[in-house]
Amino acid sequence: MDPTHTGTTRTATGTPPGAGVSGSDRPRLARHVRLAFCRTRQRKILLHPETVVVLNASGADILELCDGQHTVTEIVSELGARYQTVPEDEVRQFLTRLVARRWLEVTDG
Structure with missing residues (x-):
């Protein structure tokens, strides 16, 4: 994360129940979660301690853009450029x- 950024980071404990992400939020994988490619399954997977989540193509595409730099609006825009809708x-x-689930952290934009 950019050390000059002054936004706050939210996880499930800092997000009110039912609250979603906003367009200016910048999501990134939590420190204990990793996006990887599984050669056996020939798919992207999300690795979490003691858990492996096999992602579909759209989930993998979204998470590849969750680098803490892209806002949610930019992620949707990028996906819109790749796909029709x-x-x-x-x-x-x-x-x-x-x-x-605490697999993503969100920094306020």
């Missing part, structure tokens, strides 16, 4: 679920 609400719901 990208439901912004579905991207936000996906990110919100991962924040609730």
